[in-house]
Amino acid sequence: METAREAIEQFPKGFAFVADQLRRNTSSVIHNFAEGYYQDSRKQQRRFFGYAIQSAREAWTSFDTAQAFGVARTNTIETGKALTLDLVRMISKFDGGPGRQASETGYRPQAAGHRIEVVRSQQGEGES
Numbered sequence: 001m002e003t004a005r006e007a008i009e010q011f012p013k014g015f016a017f018v019a020d021q022l023r024r025n026t027s028s029v030i031h032n033f034a035e036g037y038y039q040d041s042r043k044q045q046r047r048f049f050g051y052a053i054q055s056a057r058e059a060w061t062s063f064d065t066a067q068a069f070g071v072a073r074t075n076t077i078e079t080g081k082a083l084t085l086d087l088v089r090m091i092s093k094f095d096g097g098p099g100r101q102a103s104e105t106g107y108r109p110q111a112a113g114h115r116i117e118v119v120r121s122q123q124g125e126g127e128s
Helices: 002-010 016-037 042-069 074-093 109-126
Strands: none
Touching: 002 016, 002 042, 002 074, 016 042, 016 074, 042 074
């Protein structure tokens, strides 16, 4: 977000639309990541992490738009684009489940594991 702020400060008048997009894209990355991190279900985590990745890609596009209009220094734009791609890579690999403390989310890995075993045993009963 720091690089986005730097870029926005360089924009001349008339480019508020790009500044607004860049602000929303970059803040959306962290908000969606945080919301996904604190989800108890893997499906919900993946959904919000997917939103964070999409927002990072949109931020890359906003930096690219700023570059196309020539409204910020090349170094700032290139740094922003590189950081957004790094975020996509990191979030794509993130596994926020087992390492989290139960006190952070209320999630109890043992209970979840038990439920998985119950579901597996129920599925196995009908297959005999």
